[in-house]
Amino acid sequence: MNTTRISIVLILALALVTGAMAVEELPQFPDEYKGTVTIDGKPAPAGTTILALIDGEVRGTLTIEEKGTFGGDMNIDKNLIVTGYADDAGKTITFTANGKNAGKATFRPEEIHTVALAAKSGGTTPGGGGGGGGSSPSNPAPVKTVAPSVEAPAAPPVGSTNLTTSSGGMVDKATAVVSSDRIATITVPEGTGAHASDGTPLDEISIRPALSYEVPTVTGETGFAFSGYAYLCGPAGATFNPPITLTFEIPAEEWKKLKGDQFTIKWYNTDAGRWEEIPTTVDYETMTVTAKVSHFSTFALFTAAPATGDDNLPAAQVTDQTRDGATGGKTNDWTIPIVAGVLVIIVIAGAGLYLMKR
Template structure:
């Protein structure tokens, strides 16, 4: 009887140990962090701009900028926009405001992810919705960010088109030009100041798909994956004020195969040898991605890079700071190993006891 009691006590202790170990090893939900450029009405936002991040009307993060036109940074000690949420908001849409004006961009809440996001807003664009408790209730409809309508010709010219401008370089008539594959379209509204790299009025604009060897290196980028579309917009160095639009109209089958909720357009900075984000909006109904382009260069379409286990970003091993995040290879496996060993010892002991009882 005493041996049976001892075995029972051992089993109870093992169960308590397993429960404690599981609780201790439970991965906490870490914040998601953002940094990047920030513009209001097409101009760099001044220092002191208040950026707020909300999910379903509830504020989950805020940051006041200390540098004109940028927020956060990629260094370990930089102050970034930190979005802190619980498990009930994982995968839901984050909306942003700049000094109370709704930003054109959105993001999906993925704990542990560190990303670069260019934010832009126009004054007078309110965020809509109020405060309220987080979590609970039904899932709201996905937020749709629609590119602004721009007056343009009904049938864009293919490849290149001339610009009619004043002596100061102000466009007199709106024009549009589409790439030969009918994917990317440049639209220049009337009243745009368009200048060549030497400051003279811009006589024409061109766009064409980049050949494979013309696409700058995209490997090694953190958090982004090249979507397979890159275009050379020319003449190189041309500038526009306000920014014109570059719209990607993807075929339905391509759209389904890509992560449409996380599209971003980037331009290649030859001086730094890096791709950099530009303000991007997404029209889910028409399956288009539109970027605000203030100068000409090589532009590419990107999506967020997939994590090891698909859409669950907690499986990320290393972020841009080089530090391990929970759930990756850096997770502490000491407690699970101890539990397994103790369970095996208990099973062996129980087997010996039963064998002696039969004898």
């Protein structure tokens, strides 16, 4: 009898200790990350793998699905989940992008953080000296190598620029100008016929973001919604033959917010009082939207309108937020500790019933 009771007590003690150890080893609520990632200063391509390491051990991995950006606050967004244990709080997380160092952060579980990861793929690594002959001096004079001079392409002027044209209005030199927010660019190729509204040769072009009160009301539009990007190109009424190029280059984070699988550029027809669509080309790799325009007016970028009831509005930008306020990413799985607790209770109850019967 005593031997049986002692055995039962030992089994219960072992079960309790094992359960406690299992719970102790379970990860805490994870740390979550969303944000942007670049390689060599450019948005990382879709398919880039991000790793998160603590003490050299991989604690999280994510393959991005959209160029230059990952995660978010929506349920459908995939955040980078970094798991840790009780003694990991405050430790350093090292991030890599395709195996290259991309940044660091501090492990703080139960929060969502916004990060901007940046990796360099072609950085040079100091190496050993070249393999000279065995009889060469121990300290040979260094050989200076001069790289050939390569002139970087000049950035387009901002806001406005002069246009060099012939007496007949033909552009003598290719010209470009970019808006002050660096989003919209006008490119006028050499040989383009450029004339002012009165038919005289055009000698200047300009582009600037439209102020809110300068953007005509969007009414009667079906299938598309105004993205928030609108620009005034001038002088108004100027014409071009063949049409010139208007390009919208959207930042990675803003591109993700738009969430549109279709984009179009429209111009405002003041005579008809409506926005009219222009044939548009979308490059999802470079995150640019381009259209050919034959005259200057007010131009705006539109995206596919969200379906009724679909919350497609940009999420609030939060650097850190607690899990109570987070809607995206994964939540901690408590299945194991719950099951372990139930098993311990069952063992204790069974032992009690057995002793009572004895």
